[in-house]
Amino acid sequence: MNILILGGGAAGFFAAIQSKRTFPKSTVTILEKSPTVLAKVKVSGGGRCNVTHACFDPRLLSENYPRGSKALLGPLTRFGPQDTMDWFSSRGVPLKIESDNRVFPVSDSSQTIIDCLFGEAESLGVRVWTECPVESVRKDDTSGQFMIQLKSGVEHSCDRFILASGSSRQGYAFAEALGHRIEPPVPSLFTFTIPDPVLTALSGLSVQNAHLRIAGVKSLSQKGPLLITHWGLSGPAVLKLSAWGARHLYDTSYKATLLVNWLPELTEEDLIDDLKAYQTAHMKKAVFTKSPFPEIPVRLWRYLVAKACIADAQTWKEIPVKIVGTLARLLNQSTMIVTAKGPFKEEFVTCGGVSLKEVNFKTMESTRCPGLYFAGEVLDVDGVTGGFNFQNAWATGWIAGSSVGG
Numbered sequence: 001m002n003i004l005i006l007g008g009g010a011a012g013f014f015a016a017i018q019s020k021r022t023f024p025k026s027t028v029t030i031l032e033k034s035p036t037v038l039a040k041v042k043v044s045g046g047g048r049c050n051v052t053h054a055c056f057d058p059r060l061l062s063e064n065y066p067r068g069s070k071a072l073l074g075p076l077t078r079f080g081p082q083d084t085m086d087w088f089s090s091r092g093v094p095l096k097i098e099s100d101n102r103v104f105p106v107s108d109s110s111q112t113i114i115d116c117l118f119g120e121a122e123s124l125g126v127r128v129w130t131e132c133p134v135e136s137v138r139k140d141d142t143s144g145q146f147m148i149q150l151k152s153g154v155e156h157s158c159d160r161f162i163l164a165s166g167s168s169r170q171g172y173a174f175a176e177a178l179g180h181r182i183e184p185p186v187p188s189l190f191t192f193t194i195p196d197p198v199l200t201a202l203s204g205l206s207v208q209n210a211h212l213r214i215a216g217v218k219s220l221s222q223k224g225p226l227l228i229t230h231w232g233l234s235g236p237a238v239l240k241l242s243a244w245g246a247r248h249l250y251d252t253s254y255k256a257t258l259l260v261n262w263l264p265e266l267t268e269e270d271l272i273d274d275l276k277a278y279q280t281a282h283m284k285k286a287v288f289t290k291s292p293f294p295e296i297p298v299r300l301w302r303y304l305v306a307k308a309c310i311a312d313a314q315t316w317k318e319i320p321v322k323i324v325g326t327l328a329r330l331l332n333q334s335t336m337i338v339t340a341k342g343p344f345k346e347e348f349v350t351c352g353g354v355s356l357k358e359v360n361f362k363t364m365e366s367t368r369c370p371g372l373y374f375a376g377e378v379l380d381v382d383g384v385t386g387g388f389n390f391q392n393a394w395a396t397g398w399i400a401g402s403s404v405g406g
Ligand SMILES: Cc1cc2nc3c(=O)[nH]c(=O)nc-3n(C[C@H](O)[C@H](O)[C@H](O)COP(=O)(O)OP(=O)(O)OC[C@H]3O[C@@H](n4cnc5c(N)ncnc54)[C@H](O)[C@@H]3O)c2cc1C
Pocket: 006, 007, 008, 009, 010, 011, 012, 031, 032, 033, 034, 037, 038, 039, 040, 041, 043, 044, 045, 046, 049, 050, 051, 052, 132, 133, 134, 135, 164, 165, 166, 167, 168, 170, 171, 345, 346, 347, 348, 349, 375, 376, 377, 378, 386, 387, 388, 389, 390, 391, 393
């Protein structure tokens, strides 16, 4: 059996290794257009590679995929984060779980992951052909073979074809040519541009647990750490919101009204009570000098105080009840105008890809074109930040590789 895999990324390598392990007599070849393989692994996690996420309940784990959560439940049950961790550690790459449950190599270097994948492929006899851009793919109806034409004009044939081309537009076109529907690709996991110079002057400030909501879309809200940047807002809460809202925000050209609750554990009424109590205890103090809430850094507090039109010199004694209400409202629901996507930070993935309805997730085989398999980001699957995207690549690559020779 001749198995060709298009794409030398995380999914392609995992599929190739598992194909060769499961079907040792087959010839397994990775075709990669770039001079180097595993380029995204190299830059991932700020060069540390966030390999997976330490969430060992497949159902809970699957909730981290805005696209694909239902379809992935089976694959994540069969090859979950524990399997990923065992896979790498049994091959000499110990992993560690950080306090937020992200999993990294103990080395803190993505190169150890690359060396492991490459070494394993090599020792099994997987052929890795770099600088081999695939130009077109078709299936010969008579022979049942896939005909893979390279840009150089050379044509290769194979019995089984695994498409692991990531978010490449060409990869989607190959899937389309073989009868698949593509959910239109749009960016996911991005930050927000908010052109408010007073806010962006606070760049570097963070709060541990903010609640964000896109005004007018009830379902689009997220909680988590929030970071103020020199272009607007970032941090896990923003990235998660961008992932769940990827399509909506694309449709609005990334224009939205964002409502920020800086203290989501307290209601507006609680806030009014707490502010009044603080006012009574600190009558002679200027409002802007100290934040009444330990979660709110003083510079952020001053930003909110200024928004409430309280002058720097004003003491708590001078603040009427109405203004206390305004402060509570600002803490509970600051309105920010998002005008664009921010530049991406650590991670970036694509929402959209091969429609999941046409793939059998027990084998990763196409239901449209027998002998064609899919793995990784080429599918309409994407996770939030935290190691979920690689986990998709490992799980679907492993299943495709386990089934491809059957
Ligand atoms: C900066 C950055 C950081 C990230 N960090 C993390 C992280 O820490 N944790 C995490 O879980 N996820 C992370 N991600 C997401 C993760 O990298 C991807 O989800 C994952 O790499 C997808 O793997 P893949 O194999 O499906 O696709 P890819 O890694 O994109 O691989 C596809 C391969 O196919 C090749 N290819 C495409 N078209 C052709 C063609 N016509 N001919 C030949 N070859 C072709 C490409 O060159 C590429 O090498 C990050 C992404 C980015 C951009």
